[in-house]
Amino acid sequence: MPSLENIANFIHNWLYTTFNATVALLLEFTIVAILVIGLFSVLGLVLIFMERKVSAYMQVRLGPNRVGPKGIFQTVADTLKLMVKEGMTPNNADKFLFNLAPFIVMTAAMLILAPLAFAKNFQIWDINIGVLFVTAISSVSVIGILMAGWASNNKYSLLGAMRSGAQIVSYELSAGLSIITIVVLSESLKISTIIESQANGWWIFKGHIPAIIAFVIFIIAVTAETNRAPFDLAEAESELTAGFHTEYSGMKFALFFLAEYVNIFIVCVIGATLFLGGWMPLHFGTNTTFNEMMDYIPSSLWLFGKTFFLIFVIMWFRWTFPRLRIDQLLNLEWKYLLPISMINLLLATAMAILGWHF
Amino acid sequence: MYKETDILKESSVEGNLIINIGPQHPSTHGVLHLVVTLNGETIKKVEPHLGYIHRSIEKMCESLSYRQFIYVTSKMDYLSSHINNHGCAMCVEKGLQIEVPPRAQVIRVLMDELTRLSSHQLWWGAMAMDIGALTPFFHAFREREMITSIFEETCGTRLTMNYMVPGGVMADVNTNFQKSVKDFIIHFKNKINEYDELLTGNIIFQNRTKGVGFISKENAISFGCSGPTARGSGVSCDIRKLYPYEVYNQLDFDEILEPGGDCFARYLVRMKEMKQSISIIEQLIDNIPDGDFQAKTKAVLKLPKGEFYSSVESARGEFGVYIVSEGGTTPYRIKFRSPGFSNLSALDFMSREGKIGDLIAIMGSLDLVIPDIDR
Numbered sequence: 241m242p243s244l245e246n247i248a249n250f251i252h253n254w255l256y257t258t259f260n261a262t263v264a265l266l267l268e269f270t271i272v273a274i275l276v277i278g279l280f281s282v283l284g285l286v287l288i289f290m291e292r293k294v295s296a297y298m299q300v301r302l303g304p305n306r307v308g309p310k311g312i313f314q315t316v317a318d319t320l321k322l323m324v325k326e327g328m329t330p331n332n333a334d335k336f337l338f339n340l341a342p343f344i345v346m347t348a349a350m351l352i353l354a355p356l357a358f359a360k361n362f363q364i365w366d367i368n369i370g371v372l373f374v375t376a377i378s379s380v381s382v383i384g385i386l387m388a389g390w391a392s393n394n395k396y397s398l399l400g401a402m403r404s405g406a407q408i409v410s411y412e413l414s415a416g417l418s419i420i421t422i423v424v425l426s427e428s429l430k431i432s433t434i435i436e437s438q439a440n441g442w443w444i445f446k447g448h449i450p451a452i453i454a455f456v457i458f459i460i461a462v463t464a465e466t467n468r469a470p471f472d473l474a475e476a477e478s479e480l481t482a483g484f485h486t487e488y489s490g491m492k493f494a495l496f497f498l499a500e501y502v503n504i505f506i507v508c509v510i511g512a513t514l515f516l517g518g519w520m521p522l523h524f525g526t527n528t529t530f531n532e533m534m535d536y537i538p539s540s541l542w543l544f545g546k547t548f549f550l551i552f553v554i555m556w557f558r559w560t561f562p563r564l565r566i567d568q569l570l571n572l573e574w575k576y577l578l579p580i581s582m583i584n585l586l587l588a589t590a591m592a593i594l595g596w597h598f
Numbered sequence: 599m600y601k602e603t604d605i606l607k608e609s610s611v612e613g614n615l616i617i618n619i620g621p622q623h624p625s626t627h628g629v630l631h632l633v634v635t636l637n638g639e640t641i642k643k644v645e646p647h648l649g650y651i652h653r654s655i656e657k658m659c660e661s662l663s664y665r666q667f668i669y670v671t672s673k674m675d676y677l678s679s680h681i682n683n684h685g686c687a688m689c690v691e692k693g694l695q696i697e698v699p700p701r702a703q704v705i706r707v708l709m710d711e712l713t714r715l716s717s718h719q720l721w722w723g724a725m726a727m728d729i730g731a732l733t734p735f736f737h738a739f740r741e742r743e744m745i746t747s748i749f750e751e752t753c754g755t756r757l758t759m760n761y762m763v764p765g766g767v768m769a770d771v772n773t774n775f776q777k778s779v780k781d782f783i784i785h786f787k788n789k790i791n792e793y794d795e796l797l798t799g800n801i802i803f804q805n806r807t808k809g810v811g812f813i814s815k816e817n818a819i820s821f822g823c824s825g826p827t828a829r830g831s832g833v834s835c836d837i838r839k840l841y842p843y844e845v846y847n848q849l850d851f852d853e854i855l856e857p858g859g860d861c862f863a864r865y866l867v868r869m870k871e872m873k874q875s876i877s878i879i880e881q882l883i884d885n886i887p888d889g890d891f892q893a894k895t896k897a898v899l900k901l902p903k904g905e906f907y908s909s910v911e912s913a914r915g916e917f918g919v920y921i922v923s924e925g926g927t928t929p930y931r932i933k934f935r936s937p938g939f940s941n942l943s944a945l946d947f948m949s950r951e952g953k954i955g956d957l958i959a960i961m962g963s964l965d966l967v968i969p970d971i972d973r
Binding site for chain 2: 561
């Protein structure tokens, strides 16, 4: 059966037998870059369309339904519009930083893709500190946001950027701690090992209460980290018009917009990998017929299914909850989520040492 | 008057940041301009600037006859045109001592309560949107659509109706009116519980509104607040109860008072008022008396020399009309007491030492309609 693993191996072998090692490596780099950019564009289109349809469904509307069948080309049309729009730079803005900021946000999002496993043995770079790499790189994007807010020379942007800085830095702590919970349980930082450790059951089932608490905290924290409602204080449409990207237009705005959706995708992939077994199919004990049927579904579909389920949950949040206030947001993190995740980590560690998990 | 030098003086204070919210801003619902002095996220001062939508309606009314000037008032508080027209028609009737036929009285009350419902529905959606929940807005508009359709059936317009005239109403209600209203009431009675489930019980919403924008009973009175804003502080000020007009004294309904004084109390007042309006409509819809819909009046109305004042309870508070007549066919001077203006004056007091998010929540809870504030 052709799987992503076989295709990747075939290309790898063919390149290395046809060209010498350096050229083959360069070609592989190019292929990966093209794939990543392609994935980003497709993701942008799919997720924005999905968001519009999900919100329309929740808001008793129809959503886009004119361009193409069921409106699926609406986002393409919007992207074209953004491309031909003039990318304005305000007069008194810091032009260098203003134009650099969207690329930093975008590059940070691209880098996180490297250690993620999209299917069985289908991974760009199976680095042995994969989880650490992900947490480290995800903190870089806040620099881009702060830069955008500061360089715009706009008070709304500045307020948005400062909110965003406080928010992302705070929520990274509990996101990190809930990731460490799984690292403790699976005894590895390497993404492929973490997934292998879930072969006999996903961590959310195997890890008892600590894993479930960690999962809930992870979802809350990443919603805040990606600046999504109810934690969208950096944008806060009704308060700060558009927050840190008020002054951006055209493709520069589109990059921020795209980065937001790609970040949602990435955090959901991480959540699916750590808690829901990544590309591992759903298995129930010794029920072999059921397990074999589940195995028949391709591993990439498993990962994307889990990811899109999590994305749907995050979209669901956005269209039902009101927004928190900045002090409530920070209280929630420092007074509730952080202590809970610390105690939870202790519990998980004790559990891992005593071997109480399955 | 705000001078440029003031801005310079205040921004030179260490740590202060002056930010303009409006006149083009998503949460000012119109062209309200707030000059906000901030220290970080904390609000030090809020100064509303008016005049962006000033149309000098009061002056225009001086050159219009007593039949004509009522039409202009629909454009003041565009969410409660019926109630505005009602207030003006009542003031003219007071001057001419016209007795309004019972059928017209009941139709007027029905229209007023439908207007109050539609206005509160829009407020509910808009306040939720200010606080960051986008979905309620669409749900609110789904129900509001039914009311605007009822208005369209009878009055021909959906937003700025001109239905109340001196002596009664302009035309009889549509034959389908009773059925449409009953259908709407059945539909809305379920939906209002859905509103509560979606927003009222939400923990984030309660945290955002409880204890925010507090104003005590004494201060609410001294700022001249009226309507749900004052009743949220426990001030009894419902014109329908205190100075009953039309058939309100024959109806069984409660004046909603909430002692909280914060945004959540004002929210609850409006939610409960919607239920009261439903009950009023239910009491009247099957009991519309037969008879004329308009009293016989002269073609040209001339108010006797003197001063006349009448007020009605609009969706936002007390709407008063004050006419000074010199005995001619046009008023010598007209003054409108608009509820939004007085309520807005308390905004600075309520939002000091709050956060920017609080300011937006308070503005939502005051239910500001800018053309009503700035005539």
